[in-house]
Amino acid sequence: MKMLHFYKSKRYLLRMLLSITILLVILLSLSSAVIHYSAEHRVLQMQQEANRKVMSQINHNMTFMQEIVNNISLSLYNDERFYFPLMSNSAQEDIDIIYSINQLNKVMDSQSFLHSILVYNGHNDKTYALGPLADWMEESYMTSRLVDMIKKPEKLPQLQLIPMNFSGRPHAVDFFSVIIYESFNNVNDHESAIVLNVKPEWVFDNLKVVNGFSAPNASSIFLMDKDGGFILSGEEKNLPELNDLSYALSRDQSGNDESFGFFSHKFRGSGNSIVSYLQMGIPGWKVIGVQPYNAVLGGISQMRETFAIVIASFLLLAVVVSFALAHKLYRPIEALLSRITRHGGVTEHAPEPIHDELAYVGRVYGQMAEKLIVVTDEKEKQKDIVRHSYLRSILTSSSSFSRHQFESCIDKYGLGVDPAGPFLVAVAKVDDYAAVLSRTNESERRLYAFAVTNIAGEILVPLKISCEMVDARGDHLVLLLSGGALGAELPELPDLLRRLQDIMLDYYKLSLSLSFSVISRSHDTITDQYADALHYSMYKIVHGRRSLLTPDLVRPNAAHTEHAVSSDMEKKLTEAIKTNDLSAMEASADHLLASLRDCHYDSIIHGALHVVDVIKTTIREINQNRISSLPVDLSTLSRQVLDEETLVDISALIQSALRDIHDKRRGAEQDTNAALVDAIKDIIDNHYADMNLSLQGISATLKMTSAYVGRLFKQSELVSVGEYLNEVRLTRAREYLETKNFSIKEIMELVGYVNESTFFKLFKKKYGVTPKEYRLKSNIG
Numbered sequence: 001m002k003m004l005h006f007y008k009s010k011r012y013l014l015r016m017l018l019s020i021t022i023l024l025v026i027l028l029s030l031s032s033a034v035i036h037y038s039a040e041h042r043v044l045q046m047q048q049e050a051n052r053k054v055m056s057q058i059n060h061n062m063t064f065m066q067e068i069v070n071n072i073s074l075s076l077y078n079d080e081r082f083y084f085p086l087m088s089n090s091a092q093e094d095i096d097i098i099y100s101i102n103q104l105n106k107v108m109d110s111q112s113f114l115h116s117i118l119v120y121n122g123h124n125d126k127t128y129a130l131g132p133l134a135d136w137m138e139e140s141y142m143t144s145r146l147v148d149m150i151k152k153p154e155k156l157p158q159l160q161l162i163p164m165n166f167s168g169r170p171h172a173v174d175f176f177s178v179i180i181y182e183s184f185n186n187v188n189d190h191e192s193a194i195v196l197n198v199k200p201e202w203v204f205d206n207l208k209v210v211n212g213f214s215a216p217n218a219s220s221i222f223l224m225d226k227d228g229g230f231i232l233s234g235e236e237k238n239l240p241e242l243n244d245l246s247y248a249l250s251r252d253q254s255g256n257d258e259s260f261g262f263f264s265h266k267f268r269g270s271g272n273s274i275v276s277y278l279q280m281g282i283p284g285w286k287v288i289g290v291q292p293y294n295a296v297l298g299g300i301s302q303m304r305e306t307f308a309i310v311i312a313s314f315l316l317l318a319v320v321v322s323f324a325l326a327h328k329l330y331r332p333i334e335a336l337l338s339r340i341t342r343h344g345g346v347t348e349h350a351p352e353p354i355h356d357e358l359a360y361v362g363r364v365y366g367q368m369a370e371k372l373i374v375v376t377d378e379k380e381k382q383k384d385i386v387r388h389s390y391l392r393s394i395l396t397s398s399s400s401f402s403r404h405q406f407e408s409c410i411d412k413y414g415l416g417v418d419p420a421g422p423f424l425v426a427v428a429k430v431d432d433y434a435a436v437l438s439r440t441n442e443s444e445r446r447l448y449a450f451a452v453t454n455i456a457g458e459i460l461v462p463l464k465i466s467c468e469m470v471d472a473r474g475d476h477l478v479l480l481l482s483g484g485a486l487g488a489e490l491p492e493l494p495d496l497l498r499r500l501q502d503i504m505l506d507y508y509k510l511s512l513s514l515s516f517s518v519i520s521r522s523h524d525t526i527t528d529q530y531a532d533a534l535h536y537s538m539y540k541i542v543h544g545r546r547s548l549l550t551p552d553l554v555r556p557n558a559a560h561t562e563h564a565v566s567s568d569m570e571k572k573l574t575e576a577i578k579t580n581d582l583s584a585m586e587a588s589a590d591h592l593l594a595s596l597r598d599c600h601y602d603s604i605i606h607g608a609l610h611v612v613d614v615i616k617t618t619i620r621e622i623n624q625n626r627i628s629s630l631p632v633d634l635s636t637l638s639r640q641v642l643d644e645e646t647l648v649d650i651s652a653l654i655q656s657a658l659r660d661i662h663d664k665r666r667g668a669e670q671d672t673n674a675a676l677v678d679a680i681k682d683i684i685d686n687h688y689a690d691m692n693l694s695l696q697g698i699s700a701t702l703k704m705t706s707a708y709v710g711r712l713f714k715q716s717e718l719v720s721v722g723e724y725l726n727e728v729r730l731t732r733a734r735e736y737l738e739t740k741n742f743s744i745k746e747i748m749e750l751v752g753y754v755n756e757s758t759f760f761k762l763f764k765k766k767y768g769v770t771p772k773e774y775r776l777k778s779n780i781g
Helices: 002-009 011-078 080-087 094-110 138-151 200-209 242-254 298-342 357-396 403-413 433-439 442-463 493-508 523-537 551-559 567-578 582-594 601-624 637-643 647-687 695-702 706-717 721-739 744-750 756-767 771-780
Strands: 114-121 126-130 162-164 175-181 193-198 220-224 260-267 271-279 286-292 423-430 466-471 476-482 512-516
Touching (some): 011 094, 011 193, 011 271, 080 094, 094 114, 175 200, 357 476, 423 493, 442 466, 476 523, 582 647, 637 647, 706 721, 744 756
Antiparallel strands (some): 162 175, 175 193, 220 286
């Protein structure tokens, strides 16, 4: 129990032990599997070669035996002492026949493998049988069946061993027959034949003698004839199910073109077996051997058990060695852990579980590193805060620093400023700052400031100009340039700053507008330079984004402090809004804004806001004279103008507002016209029976001129008021003719017509027939 607690607390040690043990188990298992597989494969190869040799010997013996039988058959066939007395069609003396039979008996007695001899004379249909086939013998019933086979029109194969089974036993053989007819053609025309029958035991004993398979007592060896029938000796106690064997043989032969085959197969009821077969010299015959798989690979199984014992012993020894080795390797870790624990560290009750000692040490180290980083970062932040505080103080109140204080501050805080001067202040404003602010975080914005400082410093290195950046914590950065080539005329400075703009746009997708002050020799004027550069940066409103604002470029605008708004152009804008003339509105607004381009920044803002005020005032006047106010919201337009960065943006904003006003007014007028047309239709639909109803009467009802009402209705409906009135009256007249029994005159008066001829003329023009004809046709239909 104490030992278990010890190893449970030493988690890394336990992991080392387990890792070494598992690795040993894996290596031993893999090596034993490879050895076992190789040995099994080699044993099967050796068994295959042995089976091939055994079956080749069987094939040789069987072929040799058939040659002996064939030679005896041919010698008897060619011997006139046998042929003429027993097989010819000529009449023979009985003594000759007896002599021939006696000679045949001598031949049969001299060959121990012969079972019997049968001679059939097809000319006189006589049979001479010797041996067990003789008339007085037990197997004489087979003679007639054998003769019947000889008499068939299709001859049996000649000079080949033919298995004969007349007893009816399954897969058994009574004897093997070798037949010779009188001729060697295929048609049997009452031909005589001589048949030598070979004892089956002679064949089966031959198979048993040469059975060199592994475990012969558990193996079977037998023959298969050309028809696929098995030839058994009757003693195949280890033989598998024959149908399953036939299927296995046919499947292997379909993919094997060689005469010899060797494969394994799992038979039903008898397990895995190794099957070998060989195509014999006897046409169509095969010799087949079946051996139990385990009997062949019995040595491999013993070797597997030996391997298991060896592996277990080796594993036990390896575990003991791994314990000793792991303890030795663990000593440095134990010493390190002891030192960390003495100085404090992570406890066992920490929120996150400790997997092992190295994880414990790593966690302690991580916590210490995090604390050190926090302390270091805090120290650097404090240093940067102080440093930037002094830089901002130099920018905002440089005159408060004496020469000695200025130099001392630069030296103490490592400021990138040349105390000897001269000095130049550049302001880098971020274009579309609100959009940049929305798509970036604080760290990305710090990266942009760092990039501006580094790139500016790299660009100015050839001129030996020092560059220090001050983050103004807003939409702009301040670059304080000092020393180097600033002491002389520097015409290439705008080009260098333009290069800074291009690099920031290409690599960081950040658009900058730059402005810079004049060069000063004294540090006292840095604050004034910063104020001037910041003021110059406002004129981006005139020169657009990515502008480079130099003192010479801005000076004309800064001097143009007075600006008078053109009253004529202001009046044109007001009239264009009132008449809803979009092109005139846009032209007037563009002219008013374009006149601001040469003005002071304050005048530009005031002039732009004045244009907005003119638009708002005009819309208020229009709404005072309308029944319903225009749905135009201009309450935030002034604030939106102040948010825009350039005059181009302000012009686009005001143009958009003017287009909105134009669209809303046009939509309102269209709605009013549609309502007026609907009112005219309602008057006609409700008062069409009034004979005095006309365009003038409708106009008087609406308190409008008849010309305006007529033109408006014609534009909307594409027909005049009179045409629409006649359309309504004639439609009602047609309905009365179809549904009422009023007279034509009464209907004419009901729909507002006074003159009958006018009514008939208009009705016929619309429907092609007079009212009377229409009623007649309607009644008939």
